[in-house]
Amino acid sequence: MVDQTQISLTAPASVPMAAVVGQADELLHIIQDAFAARVTVRGDTVVLEGDAIEVQSLTALFSDLIKLAEGGEEPTADYVRRAIDLMRTAEFAPSVLREDILLTYRGRAIRPKTSGQKRYVDAIREHTVTFCQGPAGTGKTYLAMAMAVAALKRKEVGRLILTRPIVEAGESLGFLPGTLTEKVDPYIRPLYDALYDMTDAERANQLIDNGTIEIAPLAFMRGRTLNDSFIILDEAQNSTPEQMKMFLTRLGFGSKIVVTGDVSQTDLPRGTSGLAHVRPILEGTPDIAFCDLSGKDVVRHSLVAAIVAAYERAERKAR
DSSP states (O other): OOOEEEEEEEEOOEEEEEEEEEEEEEGHHHHHHHHHSEEEEEETTEEEEEEHHHHHHHHHHHHHHHHHTTTTTTHHHHHHHHHHHHHTTTSOOHHHHHHHOEETTTEEEEEEOOOOHHHHHHHHHHEEEEEEEEETTOOOOHHHHHHHHHHHHOOOOOOOEEEEOOOOSSOOOSSSOOOOOHHHHHHHHHHHHHHHHTHHHHHHHHHHHHEEEEEEGGGGGOOOOOOOOEOOOOOOOGOOOHHHHHTTTTTTTEEEEEEEEEEEGGSSSSOHHHHHHHHHHHTOOOOOHHHEOOGGGGSSSSHHHHHHHHHHHHHHHHH
């Protein structure tokens, strides 16, 4: 016979239960559908009855939701679904993710939201070079940027270097109007957008002007040695194997490299992607980590996850 248990949790008077169970009990219904144990809410008390292991998981889940609401945040349906998924993998408790704050800007905390993202940020902390592959919306670049900005603020590094390969589509850069900076700006603009989303724009521009933050095309890295730097190579699937080797060998003392991309989205006109080429060569090398994010790690609009999943199904059928 399965061990049965009952636990009651009472929220502090300062916590509105509507934030814990959701509008029209939306969050409560998601939880009830996901577990066989009985979940009953009576006023400010949550009563959990059923299998001891499920009740233990539900206790951790509701404790996390109550603490979140107590801090003034309102849990969302996506947050609850991700928390349930974490419970089932038994890899991390939701509180582990909530407490892992990478950066705080204007009262907003940037933290990993899925187990895959948590493994990714831990890999960055523990390794000198980290590669991350995954579809759009999984936070590959955003989390790396947050780690980089935080490292700069803590003075763990002296500068940030953010770079992307430029793959020309249609017209050659030489025939496009404007200065070189104006020509390459559209390619690297997403890096500026991410930076401005997590630090004051005026301060960021000052750091760019004095060279503390550098945002440049990958070709600009050639011939340099990058010491005391946090270096991010974004959209690395558009680098060639030769460019990838050139970039990785720029690593200097006191530096950290993060390489992100999605090998299914390469824009190279021909040849092998440097991101796909590098893994069999370097995987297993000490102090180098490879992370893979999937549709489960998408944290944008829920429809993005559905789109990613649909494309993954179509690709499997095509093989």
